[in-house]
Amino acid sequence: MLLIYCPYCEEERSELEFRQAGDAHIARPTNMTEMTDEEFEAFFFLRDNVKGLTYERWRHLNGCGRFFNAARDTVSDKFVTTYKAGLPKPDISTLRPATEATVETYEATESNAK
């Protein structure tokens, strides 16, 4: 089971408390009545469905209830980072990949204790 860091609660919680909520950084059009069918299709139905690093919305449903964004690898399911809604896409190359040393998981703290 994954531990996900909620940027609002500022702590890692079990994935059971969270729900994925689709792709992040999709701007909802303000001129929906004037859009062509093609534009609406692209906004509403078409998805990149990335195999690899993807940016998506998550909701801490059974916690603070707030939406935030995450960068996640869809092959390993590893969360690279999470960040507050409204912030721009983080530059992943500058981030250190999340490891047991950088993420305070139960396993990491246990192994440190030993």
Added chain:
Amino acid sequence: MRKYSVFAVAREAMRGHRGWEAQWTSPEPRKEYDVIIIGAGGHGLGTAYYLAKEHGITNIAVLEKGWLGGGNTGRNTTIIRSNYLYDESAGIYDHALKLWDDLSQDLNYNVMYSARGVMMLSHNIHDQQVFKRHIHANRLNGIDNEWLTPEQAKEFCPPLDISRTARYPINGAALQRRGGTARHDAVAWGYARAAADRGVHIIQNCEVTGLRRHANGAIAGVETNRGYIGAKKVGVVAAGHTSVLMEMADVRMPLVSYPLQALVSEPVKPIFPCVVMSNTVHAYISQSDKGELVIGAGTDQYSSYSQTGGLQIITHTLDAICELFPIFRRMKMMRSWGGIVDVTPDRSPILAKTPVPGLYVNCGWGTGGFKATPGSANVFAHTIANDAPHRINAPFTLERFRTGRLIDEAAAAAVAH
């Protein structure tokens, strides 16, 4: 190809089984094919088979990244039924069900199709209303489906707990008697053998890394880890990886890929006579001919290509199974696995031409593609051969997400997505 028969079995028994030949060959790829199918699962191999059998096209290669039938064809729970709500869905799923009937004879390969009945449990008044609506709609489409009282359901499936004190009380069930199961691997193997016999090349461990196009945009061939292979037409039948492949041709798809998990128990003697599904409590179960209970659930919560999935999903399913069938509480589960399913916004498949001339796509089967294998392959072969859809798959276009003519089975499919 030497025909399989009771005489062949007797003959080989007499001489120590030394005369069996390989079921299909592994040829070197040619420089160019008339049709390349990407994905050697049931749908892909079946497409090649029907192209060869019904449309006279035999210069075909089926390319497979891994091993034949190793994707969702080998990872599903083998349930077959056709009791879908809408006319379009009923058309394609019942076309498949009719082909299942004599598929073993057609392929000369025992796919072990067993019409043991698929029973969907109703737990509340809403289930009851939905199922009765399904039953009436199905009957109008000539598809068998009937309503059972809890007692009749118990009679049809004795291990079922219908007591009033049950955690998930049962107020009835919908039964499709023609539904059932088939041996999933045998479907891939049978289509592979029959297609190879008609000259189709099956090339495993051949991953497509790019789609090459002519200057006018039409498909020219595929780049693979075994070099470039030219093709007049390419059919993408890649389930969860469809978006990845279609992106190589600059086509964005209305798909999201999720893991869908299943698991099997230790094998036991025959105890479970049919298939039972419950969409309200997220579980379905049948018993394989080997004796294992085959159990499935809904998809995982979040999109992924991991082919595993969360443990909490399958434990949730087992909770439900143990409540519905208390006799299974002490069964040990042996294996679990995940497949990557491609889900469309309306939960109906896409079997269609694409904006790229010569490129065709068969995808979006989501959580329920196995049952449709013969029907899907049959009409997809027609679509590729004629460059136009068959009457049955004509509604399942890629353009429906632009025109709005959705086939919204989301609320109608039996297991919640």
